Amino acid sequence: MTTMTKIHLTNIDKPGQQSLDKYRERGGYKALEKALTMEPLAIIEEVKTSGLRGRGGAGFPTGMKWSFVPRNTGKPTFLLCNADESEPGTFKDRLLMERDPHLLIEGMVIACLALQCHLSYIYIRGEYEFVANVVNQAIEEAYAAGILGASVMSKDFALDIHVHMGQGAYICGEETSLIESLEGYRGYPRIKPPFPAVSGFLASPTVVNNVETLTALPWIINNGGAAHAAMGTEKSKGTKLFSVSGHINKPGVYEVELGYPLMDFINNECGGIRDGKKLKAVIPGGSSVPVLTAAECVGVLLDYESLLKAGTMLGSGGMIVLDETTNMAQTLSVIADFYAHESCGQCTPCREGTGWAAKVLRNLLAGKGKKSDINLLLKIADMMEGKTICPLADADVMPIRSFLTKFRSEFEAYCTE
Ligand SMILES: Cc1cc2nc3c(=O)[nH]c(=O)nc-3n(C[C@H](O)[C@H](O)[C@H](O)COP(=O)(O)O)c2cc1C
Ligand code: SF4
Numbered sequence: 001m002t003t004m005t006k007i008h009l010t011n012i013d014k015p016g017q018q019s020l021d022k023y024r025e026r027g028g029y030k031a032l033e034k035a036l037t038m039e040p041l042a043i044i045e046e047v048k049t050s051g052l053r054g055r056g057g058a059g060f061p062t063g064m065k066w067s068f069v070p071r072n073t074g075k076p077t078f079l080l081c082n083a084d085e086s087e088p089g090t091f092k093d094r095l096l097m098e099r100d101p102h103l104l105i106e107g108m109v110i111a112c113l114a115l116q117c118h119l120s121y122i123y124i125r126g127e128y129e130f131v132a133n134v135v136n137q138a139i140e141e142a143y144a145a146g147i148l149g150a151s152v153m154s155k156d157f158a159l160d161i162h163v164h165m166g167q168g169a170y171i172c173g174e175e176t177s178l179i180e181s182l183e184g185y186r187g188y189p190r191i192k193p194p195f196p197a198v199s200g201f202l203a204s205p206t207v208v209n210n211v212e213t214l215t216a217l218p219w220i221i222n223n224g225g226a227a228h229a230a231m232g233t234e235k236s237k238g239t240k241l242f243s244v245s246g247h248i249n250k251p252g253v254y255e256v257e258l259g260y261p262l263m264d265f266i267n268n269e270c271g272g273i274r275d276g277k278k279l280k281a282v283i284p285g286g287s288s289v290p291v292l293t294a295a296e297c298v299g300v301l302l303d304y305e306s307l308l309k310a311g312t313m314l315g316s317g318g319m320i321v322l323d324e325t326t327n328m329a330q331t332l333s334v335i336a337d338f339y340a341h342e343s344c345g346q347c348t349p350c351r352e353g354t355g356w357a358a359k360v361l362r363n364l365l366a367g368k369g370k371k372s373d374i375n376l377l378l379k380i381a382d383m384m385e386g387k388t389i390c391p392l393a394d395a396d397v398m399p400i401r402s403f404l405t406k407f408r409s410e411f412e413a414y415c416t417e
Pocket of ligand 1: 053087391395
């Protein structure tokens with residue numbers, strides 16, 4: 001186990017961390033006190049200097065996103081915290097909210113100061129009711145202590161934060177769909193532009209940020225953007241949480257500096273492959289990113305650029321580790337069923353393509369497939385890619401294409417022809 005600087009998980013295992021008293025005892029809300037003495041634009045500059053990139057999947061620079069928000073439009077600005085966390089393999093935001101809810105609240109208040117936002121929502125996936133209860137309790141405590149409300153820490157700044165529960169739709173994690181859902185409509189993604197920064201929630205300037213992104217802010221304000229930028233690689237700064245599941249000895253949530261070697265991460269941090277088996281493949285960033293074979297994992301570093309160079313993506317950091325016993329055709333079929341189920345149905349290529357691919361795979365597993373089905377699946381992937389309103393269709397294309405090309409013989413073995 002390495003002794004790396006932790007930004008998010010410093011106090012995650014400490015007793016009573018959910019309470020305001022313990023959070024404060026361990027240095028909590030000091031960053032907010034400091035932020036309250038700063039100009040909003042100075043906070044944005046600090047976040048730009050930090051090199052922090054969005055941890056929800058796309059990796060967009062946070063400070064830059066904030067600077068796109070127009071000022072003095074006469075409309076309110078909204079901050080929406082994306083706590084939908086529905087990507088298979090991803091469970092890092094849950095840990096943060098369940099164990100250290102004030103870290104999120106502090107991060108959100110800092111972001112709201114920077115954006116001059118006075119009303120903010122946390123959109124939590126419907127299945128996380130118990131997490132929402134913890135967060136709501138922390139919000140209540142923050143109101144009672146004057147950290148939220150008409151006068152944040154007795155300063156001339158008002159802020160309300162509310163929790164909104166989703167109803168169990170993966171697509172509501174996509175930012176424009178989240179906004180539609182929060183407005184009370186069906187969670188259909190919107191065509192961009194306009195981008196939410198200009199016209200989002202209630203047609204007003206809106207920033208959507210992931211839980212992990214927001215919980216990095218107290219550390220950045222306390223230690224300075226430059227200290228954050230000193231960690232990680234040239235373009236991937238800071239630390240990243242990985243939620244690790246699958247055939248691993250120690251599944252769980254880990255925080256490592258970006259640029260950490262993937263194989264060291266699996267073997268040292270996560271205790272290696274279960275039951276002394278051999279590694280077969282790794283899905284490094286949630287089910288929607290291309291799978292890496294064991295051979296491809298060697299020498300790869302855990303940062304945005306290195307994973308892209310290796311033909312995959314960092315995504316949400318939902319790492320799924322697969323050993324030699326894994327049936328890749330069954331695994332892909334489960335993934336394809338998920339995307340078919342979660343397609344919102346607005347775009348024909350996604351609505352038809354995800355369902356068609358899932359059906360072909362189920363047929364193949366039932367022993368009713370033909371060899372031509374493999375090329376058919378690749379063709380379906382081509383027909384979906386880049387032709388839809390949101391990237392959910394692409395999220396299905398990437399596992400389909402990578403599983404079929406890298407483990408083709410396993411799919412062929414199912415074919416009767
Ligand atoms: C289908 C789909 C699902 C998504 N689900 C989530 C999610 O559960 N949580 C999240 O933070 N971002 C999710 N995103 C990414 C968001 O659209 C958005 O980029 C993110 O919340 C921005 O926050 P960040 O800049 O802090 O990363 C999803 C995107 C897509 C296309
Ligand atoms: S790509 Fe799929 S999920 Fe996204 S808007 Fe189109 S139909 Fe809906």
